[in-house]
Amino acid sequence: MSAVLGVAPVQVDAERHVRKGVPEVVYAAGKNPRLTLTAVRDLLERQPSGRVLVSRASLEVADLLRSELEPGGATVLAAPNGGTLLVTRRDAAPPAETGGVVALLTAGASDAPAADEAAWVAREMGCRLVRADDVGVAGLHRLEQPLRALREAGADVVIVVAGMDGALPSVVSGLVDVPVIGLPTSVGYGLGGGGLAALLSMLQTCAPGLVVVNIDNGIGAGATAALIANRVATARSSSSR
Known part of the structure; x- marks a missing residue:
């Protein structure tokens, strides 16, 4: 199902981590910031982990995610050098350690x-x-x-x-x-x-x-x-x- 209605179609792969062992990552570059927000929100709701990575995010995207998602209990963390974001749900747990x-x-x-x-x-x-x-x-x-x-x-x-x-x-x-x-x-x-x-x-x-x-x-x-x-x-x- 499309994650966005009336803006632009985006289909998130919420099962990628199950099928592939690699989480879905939202690529923010080139997207309308609100389209990125919609994709992140959809993944937050659908992924059991409650954790979503966002790559190539501008300051505008980071600010939008914080303003829209943090009031609902989510947390938006930015990598020290910018660009990469981790958005977590209130109930998200740390990734299980694999030993790798x-x-x-x-x-x-x-x-x-x-x-x-x-x-x-x-x-x-x-x-x-x-x-x-x-x-x-x-x-x-x-x-x-x-x-x-x-x-x-x-x-x-x-x-x-x-x-x-x-x-x-x-x-x-x-x-x-x-x-x-x-x-x-x-x-x-x-x-x-x-x-x-x-x-x-x-x-x-x-x-x-x-x-x-x-x-x-x-x-x-x-x-x-x-x-x-x-x-x-x-x-x-x-x-x-």
């Missing part, structure tokens, strides 16, 4: 918005997150401690977020024994800017075990990482019985 562990590394502070998307999706899918920011190849010594931390945490998969030259994912992939997901960002300028050089660099890697999502696709990186980590956690739990 996702590590996330960013090359620079400017990569944080895409990293936040990935992090919030992975957490909503029940994974524990181990994160280190601003550890790019311009100061490679910064990588030593985060690599130690992710090994000690037993990370099942690593998301590496980088713009500019996009070199960090290849470096990390050559140093860890778990899958690495490269997340190129649109940080960068001039020839190859906008994430193109980062994407091509990751695709041309010679370090095995690195796969790549599209530029700024934090949702895809987080969902894929969590699917891997959750499957590993299930196998780990079964083998320990």
Whole structure:
């Protein structure tokens, strides 16, 4: 059934988390803010979890969701670097922990918005997150401690977020024994800017075990990482019985 009557049709996938293991995410960019509101409200009512992620949300969208939903008991949380929102019903419980562990590394502070998307999706899918920011190849010594931390945490998969030259994912992939997901960002300028050089660099890697999502696709990186980590956690739990 259409979630909107008289504005524009939108059909939310309230059963995606059951069918796919990945929650429906409302993509706010390009939508009329009130259309985003309608989709979020529909998901809040229909999803048993009472939790809805919104990506690429402007300040206008965030303010609208707060003004319309919080008086009814909902809560709207924004990622530290903006863009990603989590809307929860009054009766919403935290996601059930799966035992999956996702590590996330960013090359620079400017990569944080895409990293936040990935992090919030992975957490909503029940994974524990181990994160280190601003550890790019311009100061490679910064990588030593985060690599130690992710090994000690037993990370099942690593998301590496980088713009500019996009070199960090290849470096990390050559140093860890778990899958690495490269997340190129649109940080960068001039020839190859906008994430193109980062994407091509990751695709041309010679370090095995690195796969790549599209530029700024934090949702895809987080969902894929969590699917891997959750499957590993299930196998780990079964083998320990």
